[in-house]
Structures are given as C-alpha cells and as structure tokens.
Amino acid sequence: MATVFTAEPKAFPKQAAKEKSPAPTSRLDGIVEESLSFTLAEELFVTSTVAVTLLDTRVSPFGMRVRIALEQKGAKYEFSEQDLRNKGPILLEMNPVYKKVPVLIHNGKPICESLIAVQYIDEVWNNKSPLLPSDPYQRAQSRFWADFVDNKVYFPGRKTWTKKGQELEAGKNGLIESLKLLEGELGDKPYFEGDKLGYVDVALIPFYSWFHGYETFGNFSIEAECPKLIAWCKRCIQNESVSKSLPDPQEVYVFFMELRKKLGLE
Amino acid sequence: MKYSMAEEIKVFRSWSSRFALRIIWALKLKGLEFDTVYEDLTNKSPLLLQYNQIHKKVPVLVHNGKVICESLVILEYIDETWKQNPLLPEDPHQQANARFWAKFGDDKVLQSIWGGVFLKEGKEQEEGVAASMENLKYLEEEIRGKKFFGGETIGLADIALGWLAHYLDIFEEIVGVKLIDHEKFPSLAAWKQEFANAPIIRENWPDRDKLVTKYVAMREANLGKGTPK
Numbered sequence A: 001m002a003t004v005f006t007a008e009p010k011a012f013p014k015q016a017a018k019e020k021s022p023a024p025t026s027r028l029d030g031i032v033e034e035s036l037s038f039t040l041a042e043e044l045f046v047t048s049t050v051a052v053t054l055l056d057t058r059v060s061p062f063g064m065r066v067r068i069a070l071e072q073k074g075a076k077y078e079f080s081e082q083d084l085r086n087k088g089p090i091l092l093e094m095n096p097v098y099k100k101v102p103v104l105i106h107n108g109k110p111i112c113e114s115l116i117a118v119q120y121i122d123e124v125w126n127n128k129s130p131l132l133p134s135d136p137y138q139r140a141q142s143r144f145w146a147d148f149v150d151n152k153v154y155f156p157g158r159k160t161w162t163k164k165g166q167e168l169e170a171g172k173n174g175l176i177e178s179l180k181l182l183e184g185e186l187g188d189k190p191y192f193e194g195d196k197l198g199y200v201d202v203a204l205i206p207f208y209s210w211f212h213g214y215e216t217f218g219n220f221s222i223e224a225e226c227p228k229l230i231a232w233c234k235r236c237i238q239n240e241s242v243s244k245s246l247p248d249p250q251e252v253y254v255f256f257m258e259l260r261k262k263l264g265l266e
Numbered sequence B: 001m002k003y004s005m006a007e008e009i010k011v012f013r014s015w016s017s018r019f020a021l022r023i024i025w026a027l028k029l030k031g032l033e034f035d036t037v038y039e040d041l042t043n044k045s046p047l048l049l050q051y052n053q054i055h056k057k058v059p060v061l062v063h064n065g066k067v068i069c070e071s072l073v074i075l076e077y078i079d080e081t082w083k084q085n086p087l088l089p090e091d092p093h094q095q096a097n098a099r100f101w102a103k104f105g106d107d108k109v110l111q112s113i114w115g116g117v118f119l120k121e122g123k124e125q126e127e128g129v130a131a132s133m134e135n136l137k138y139l140e141e142e143i144r145g146k147k148f149f150g151g152e153t154i155g156l157a158d159i160a161l162g163w164l165a166h167y168l169d170i171f172e173e174i175v176g177v178k179l180i181d182h183e184k185f186p187s188l189a190a191w192k193q194e195f196a197n198a199p200i201i202r203e204n205w206p207d208r209d210k211l212v213t214k215y216v217a218m219r220e221a222n223l224g225k226g227t228p229k
Helices: A014-020 A038-051 A061-072 A089-094 A113-125 A136-152 A154-162 A165-186 A201-217 A227-237 A240-245 A249-262 B018-029 B047-051 B070-080 B092-118 B122-143 B156-167 B166-175 B187-194 B209-222
Strands: A052-056 A079-080 A103-106 A109-112 B009-013 B035-036 B061-063 B068-069
Touching: A014 B047, A014 B061, A052 A061, A052 A089, A061 A113, A061 A201, A061 A240, A079 B018, A089 A103, A103 A113, A109 A113, A113 A136, A113 A201, A113 B092, A136 A154, A136 A165, A136 A201, A136 B068, A136 B070, A154 A165, A154 A201, A154 A249, A165 A227, A201 A227, A227 A240, A240 B035, B009 B068, B018 B070, B018 B156, B035 B070, B047 B061, B061 B070, B068 B070, B070 B092, B070 B156, B092 B122, B092 B156, B122 B166, B122 B187, B156 B166, B166 B209
Parallel strands: A052 A079, B009 B035
Antiparallel strands: A052 A103, A103 A109, B009 B061, B061 B068
C-alpha cells in the first residue's frame, strides 16, 4: 500500500542522526532530560521538525480515521508505524494514559482518541472539506452515530474473530444488528451527512477493511445482510483519502491470524 | 439570537441519573429555562422509547422538537447552541483536551469505580480499587494547579466528572472504601469540594439519603443478595 504522504515528506535523516546523535531542539522543553535514550532523541527530533506526526499502525481502524481526515484536508504529515508489542518511548510520552494508537502530534502537542483527533483536524484545517456539519443539531446527530460506531460496531465485531462458540455468535448478531441500524440511518443518502464524505463516514469506513476478517472467521456475509451498507463502502473507497488510508484486507487478515494464534484459536 | 422566550427545551431524566444531571447543570449554568420529564426507568414512557429508540435511556434533550441523545453529545449541542458561559474553550487543542478528560471519565474512571469497586466485593473489588487508583492518579495530575478542569470556570470535563463530587462519597460510604482521600489525591479532593459547592451545582444534587437507599439496593441486587429493585 502506498505511503500516505501527500507531498514530499520532511526527510528525517535517520541514518545521519545515528551517526551524529544530535541534541534535539525539542519543543517539549522541560520534559526532555539530559540523558536521553537515543531512540527518544531521534523521535523528538522528528516531532519538532515535522508539524504533523501520526503515531499509528497500518491495520488500526481508529488510526485510519485520522489518516482519512488528514488526507481530506490535504494536510501533510509523517506516518510513524508503532510496534504495539514493544511500545516506543514517544508513544508512551505522548499517550501516557492509554498508551495506544492513534496519537496525532501537531506542533509537538499530542491529541489522543481518534474521534477527538478527527474533530481537532476539522477545527484546525477548516479551510476545506468540512467533516462535521455546521448546524448544531446535525453535528449532534453525527456525534451520536460516531459514538454508536465506537460502542456497537468495534466491540461486537471483535468477537467474531477473537472468540468462538456462543460468544462469537453473540458478536456476529450484535454486529449485524448495529450495521443494519447504520444502514437505516444512511437511508438513500450517498453518505451519512449527505453528498460528501463526512464525520460518520470517516468513523465507520475503516471497519470495511476488517469486514473480510470478520466474515471469514465468523462465517457469514455482511453484504448478504447489509447490501446498502456495502454499496456505501464501495462509494467511500472511490474517495482517494479513503483508498489511500485503508490497508489491503489481506493485511488485516494476516494481523487477525497472528492474534488468533496467540489466543490459541489457530 | 437564541434567547427568545419561544424556545422549548425539555429534558427527560430520572431523579437519580448522574448522566441526566449533567444536562441540568449545563442548562442552568447557561441560565436557560426548561421543562423536566421525570422517567421511571423500570417503566419507561412510550415517548422516551420513541425519542431514544437506539439506547432507550435518559437523558434525552428535546429542543424545539429536535431530539438529542447521549449526555456528552447533548452537552456539546447545548454549548454550540447557547454561547453564554461556554463549556468548551475556543482553542482547538484545549477543546480536544477537555473532550479527552470527559471521555476518560466515562470510559475509565466511571467503569472502574462503578463496575470494579461498587458492584464487586472481595478480591475482585481489590483489583477494581487498584485500577480506580491508577485512573484517579491521571485526574490528579490533570487538575493540579487548576480550580476546575475547565480552568477558572466549570467546563465540559468538570460536568462529565462531576458525579465524583457527590455520588462517589455515597459509593465509598456503602462499600467502606475511600478512593479520593486528601493525602493521596489532594488536588482532586480540593476540586471535589470546589465543584460540589459551586453555584448551580450545589443546588441540584439529588437527595443524599434517597441515593444511599437506592444504591445499597443496587449493590445488593448485583451481588445476589436481597431482592432486586
């Protein structure tokens, strides 16, 4: 999958840094200690010279949301793939509470939690492609449904590939029920907020890359249950910001398999 | 703009819901007049079920016929519709920060204290206490040096975490475990006092004795003792 830079990345000279060990002129004054581990110094150098960095993993649907939002806005950023089994110092520094991805770092300051980051991006890059509607009532509807995706899609969906037996079935049924409600909310509109890709679309579409995994391990077809939703998914993918930000479903499948092996399901 | 007397604001709540209380606070802090519909959550009205088909819960706000559900969503709606006494700052990063702590409050603090401590006993409760302490430590760090999470005035995060300033004492009393003590969490303990006694907030706490009765029954029901409510 192509990298997500929309323009030339500000090249962080990784090799050069290893040779020279530069002292970081970090905007995190006061936090930076004298005796830094090299990795932290290297990472802080990146965050202080590149205005937007995204700490993320390719397969994270939450990370995908932030990527799509940045792409929609034409915002340049550095994608920093994190190893979640061996969390790096910058991730722990920037998200001490949850220690999770995604973390958006803008001018040295972190924004954690994907939907919060998407709202932040919408506020800051407000000159193009608004994601949330401008009317407070419409915004409330968007926030409601994005919150619904967080609670009622991710958790049941997860059961379809991390559980078996009754728990798997419960997950499957919960997921289908949620997707049908979302289908109902979408109605005949091309996108959730109307004519263009918006906040709820951004909240939900990343899970499309996880559907193949859900279907394989859960042994069901989402398209059979929710054809309109799948049509919406395919429509979303026509947007470059989405197609650039979603990994290949095969990549997600491999990720699922690795975790399943760890859970003793394979 | 929106101060007209033709505004119709209605809040569906229960007498005890700490989530609905957030909405009452926000509306009163903005100086707004509204009607209240008290729901018996064991016997939900058809109107509530119609307004909140997805979750079937309180609070629900109805503003000039427009229905909004989910307390944090409602708070943002209120703040965006009525601009006086803002709950969120203007700076986007500070806004993100306020939202983060409000969400942390619900996802972590509430879950660990309610689900992990209040509804448990024995070893499970001990684990819940440890988890709650971890979460409270983050709040302590965030509130240090500030009067409110929102700064000088009550903000979104204060309202979201506000239940700690009244309901927590009740939970602590019932289970016999002190979570926010002055020594371990001095800044958080100070915030609790400040918030609990703030104008509007101090006038709207539900009756303490009634809450004790209710929560004792809930705890016993959850632990399989006594008759469920």
